[in-house]
Structures are given as structure tokens and as C-alpha cells.
Amino acid sequence: MIANLGTALEVVSATDPGMVRSHNEDSMGTDAEIGLAVLADGMGGYNAGEVASGIAVAMLTTEMKQALESNEPHAIDPSGETIAEKLVRENSAKANAAIYQTAKSQPQYSGMGTTLVVALFFDNRMTVGHIGDSRLYRLRNDVFEQVTRDHSLLQEQIESGMLTKEQARFSQNKNLVTRAVGIDPEVETEIHTYTVERGDIYLLCSDGLSDMVEDEDIHSTLSTLQSNLPLAAKQLVQLANDCGGRDNISVILVRILEDFAVPTGWFAKFKAWFR
Amino acid sequence: MAKLIMSLDNAVIREVPLDKERFTVGRKAHNDIQIDNLAVSGEHALIVTILNDSFLEDLGSTNGTLVNGNPVKKHILQSNDVIEIGKYKLKFMSEAPTGAASVADFEKTMVLRAPMGKMNPPAPGGGGFGDTQVGATVTQATTQSRPQAPISTIAKQPEKLAAVQILTGPSAGKELELTKNLTTLGKPGVQVAVITRRPHGYFITHVEGTNFPVINGKTLDAQAHQLNDHDIVELAGVKMEFFFKNG
Numbered sequence: 001m002i003a004n005l006g007t008a009l010e011v012v013s014a015t016d017p018g019m020v021r022s023h024n025e026d027s028m029g030t031d032a033e034i035g036l037a038v039l040a041d042g043m044g045g046y047n048a049g050e051v052a053s054g055i056a057v058a059m060l061t062t063e064m065k066q067a068l069e070s071n072e073p074h075a076i077d078p079s080g081e082t083i084a085e086k087l088v089r090e091n092s093a094k095a096n097a098a099i100y101q102t103a104k105s106q107p108q109y110s111g112m113g114t115t116l117v118v119a120l121f122f123d124n125r126m127t128v129g130h131i132g133d134s135r136l137y138r139l140r141n142d143v144f145e146q147v148t149r150d151h152s153l154l155q156e157q158i159e160s161g162m163l164t165k166e167q168a169r170f171s172q173n174k175n176l177v178t179r180a181v182g183i184d185p186e187v188e189t190e191i192h193t194y195t196v197e198r199g200d201i202y203l204l205c206s207d208g209l210s211d212m213v214e215d216e217d218i219h220s221t222l223s224t225l226q227s228n229l230p231l232a233a234k235q236l237v238q239l240a241n242d243c244g245g246r247d248n249i250s251v252i253l254v255r256i257l258e259d260f261a262v263p264t265g266w267f268a269k270f271k272a273w274f275r
Numbered sequence: 276m277a278k279l280i281m282s283l284d285n286a287v288i289r290e291v292p293l294d295k296e297r298f299t300v301g302r303k304a305h306n307d308i309q310i311d312n313l314a315v316s317g318e319h320a321l322i323v324t325i326l327n328d329s330f331l332e333d334l335g336s337t338n339g340t341l342v343n344g345n346p347v348k349k350h351i352l353q354s355n356d357v358i359e360i361g362k363y364k365l366k367f368m369s370e371a372p373t374g375a376a377s378v379a380d381f382e383k384t385m386v387l388r389a390p391m392g393k394m395n396p397p398a399p400g401g402g403g404f405g406d407t408q409v410g411a412t413v414t415q416a417t418t419q420s421r422p423q424a425p426i427s428t429i430a431k432q433p434e435k436l437a438a439v440q441i442l443t444g445p446s447a448g449k450e451l452e453l454t455k456n457l458t459t460l461g462k463p464g465v466q467v468a469v470i471t472r473r474p475h476g477y478f479i480t481h482v483e484g485t486n487f488p489v490i491n492g493k494t495l496d497a498q499a500h501q502l503n504d505h506d507i508v509e510l511a512g513v514k515m516e517f518f519f520k521n522g
Binding site: 176207220235238 | 295296297384385386455456457459467469471473474480481482483
């Protein structure tokens, strides 16, 4: 049994195929009650991309929901990590296996894959797992920061000092990811846990937004329109389209409305004893 | 997307978009393109499309497959190639890879991975970068490095700059130029609207508050509304006029 986070989180999303692509290969899933947001940007010929991202999102949302019915995400697993981290890791691996198997067994899907970014909120914390170049950003006290680091050739070049962030904007290699779900039999999900604060706004997005719109403009849009999250999400999509909309654009916004710390101390234990 | 135009004696019969990876051509009913003619073998030919390239293969047919008059076993199709199977002609038309479409194809996300199933990217500053790049293979076929135009991350602005002038209330007479992508108007917590500057003009949208903005005496709904020169906007009890600036 876990607390219902439906009142602590405001979750909205928006997606659009963009101005160039004929179909949308991005998939998203959100469940405010269990504090889950998942976004995947599929790749592969014809409609295989949407199959891959669809499998990843369906897998993560249904499996996590089921697992959270009988597990407390803040509990510590014998291996030393929280259940939240374990669930993100295990279910990303499951999604990877499912996509890999589908791609192998059906020739029309061969080579398909997807990026993935997943955020699970619990106990005033957030566990973020990601693979590829879909991102999670945080807006806190009007400071806008990228939380995830892309698994892309470009990011590696920036980190090794070959390119500056400014030069990277003009790189030809924007579209090369170094990790993806469903390409290999196994994939390692990068997982981190952060504390969250009331008033934080989290943005999960596909590269259709972050490649087309500069961080500054995303920031100003979010902070200007933060009183109306659905409008902010729509506005971000529109902004990407106004800048060219060369790829599918998907946006999930999560606002922390109130504290959702797991009660501790004698009273909580006392109450639990009666359940 | 590439397509085949099927004709008999110069009369077009049908168009077949090559919208999946494999297309079989033959006399039998299970073929994707069925040609019910005894000169055509049961399983006559196969067209495989991978990204922008289509490959034609003759499946050992009795009467053979011609491309532009020459018999072929395997052939990479070029735009305007004419495939002849029996008396039927299939003209192959590939979508000209020009302009935005080709750039878009090129921009498709691809996976770059190390050959030995190595999955960790090198630790930052760990010097492993060389390994990854040198041994890297790209899993999809095309990696031609077409110079990619840098994206203009600033949305094209409308040519004419606009402004609003406050008509009533304590700050009547004040003028506010709408130079930013987003300009919010109103009182936070009471009523707020935003004017967005977009390539094809200025739009006003309700942001917060129980009352919606009123444009020329008409109350807006939740949708964005394009502003025209000299529209009168009423917001949080204040009237203002929207207008395009000259020059």
C-alpha cells in the first residue's frame, strides 16, 4: 500500500508529431496517483518506432502500478537500494527485453528501439531513470536545470572537452544516441534519486523540444506560465513547432503541490499496526 | 515514400506505395502485388525497402524480370526505373530527397554503439572516449554526413512589432511594446493573460483567474485568439488597445 499522490502532484502532458514528420513515434504515460511519469521517443523504420516506445511506456506504467500495490517505494531492498530504484531498474530491463524480442521475432520491427525517461515520485523524493537523449529538467526557485545527462555522442564530446555547449548546438551529430532500449539484449539504465521541494516543476521531454528550443526559452515559458501548467505544456509544443518542429515533440510537466513525506515515528507505526 | 506505378500497354492500372519493408510480386494471391497473368511466376520478384533504398530481386522466375529493358537478378532501384514483369510495367518513383524531407530523414535518431556489447559510456574525463568512437558502429544504414543547417532556435518573429496601450485605470496612457515571445498581462492571482508573439502574428490566451479576457466586447474561451490591429482587450478591469507599430 502506498499513499495516493494524486493531491500532491499536478501532472499534465502534451504531444505533437511536429511540422515535418507524418506520424508520432513518441509515447507517454502518467499516473499521478502512484507518482509516475514515463516518456519514450521511438526510432526505427516505418511504424516500428512507435511500437518500441509504446511497449516501453505500457510496460513501465502497468508493471510499476502493479508492483507498487504491494511494495513501498521508500523501503530499502536487501541490496541496499530503494525499492523505487529497483523497480525502475527492473522494469526498464523488462521493457528492453520485450522490445528486443519483438524486434528479433518480427522482421518489420528489426532494429527498432527507443529512448526512455521515467520519474517515480515518493516520500518527497524522485527516482529518475533514463536511457538515451530524452531529458528531465527541473525548475526550482526560478532556476532551470537539466537533471539528466544525455547518452549521446554529442554529450560525450562535450564531456571530453572536444566541444563546448555552444559549438554543440551546430553539430551534425545531434541524432546519435549511445544507449537505447531494445537494441541490445541488455541495457543499463542510469538511475539517480533526488529530493523534491514544494513548488518544483519537472519537465520530461523528447529531443523534439530540447533540440528545437533553447533552454532559456523553455525556462522563460515555464516560469511565465507556471500558474497554468496545461497551457505551459501546449505553449512549449507550439514553440518547438514555431522553431521548425523537425521532430515529434512530447512534454510532461509535474508540479509538486504539497509535501508527500512518508510519515515516520511512533504514531505512524502505531497506525500501521492497526491496519 | 517511394511508390510503384503499375501499367499495362501504357494504361496506368494502380499505384502501390512502398510503405513496408517487403513487397512480393507474383501470380499467386498471397503476393502483395498480384499480377494474374500466366507469363508471371507464382512468386516472381521481391522488393525490399530499407530507409531510402529499394532493392529488386528476381525470385528465379520462369520468364525473368527486366529493368529498363535489361534482365536483372538483383538491382538497386533508381527513381524512374521501369520494371517489366510479363507484359506489365512497374515504374519506380522514389520521393525526391530534397529539402526538408531529406534533412528530416537524416535527423532521425540513430543508435551508436560499441561493437562488443560494451554498454557503459566512458566515465567523464576517463579517456575512454576514443574507444567508443573508433570502434563504434551505427546500427542503421545511412550515416552520410550531410552538413546540417544549424537550427535557428529563435522562432521567426512576425515582421511587424506590436504594442498595447493602457486606456483606463491608474496607468492609462502607458504603452507596452510586445518584443518578447511571451508577455503576461493582468494581476497574478486575480486574472492573467499572455500574449504570445508567433511567426504569423500575436495571440492572446487566458492563463489564470475565473474571468476570461474580453476582446472587443466578446469574452474569450480557453483557446488562443489572434489579435488584430486596434483590438480592445479588457483584463482585470483594465481596458487596453492592441496595435501594430509602424516602421
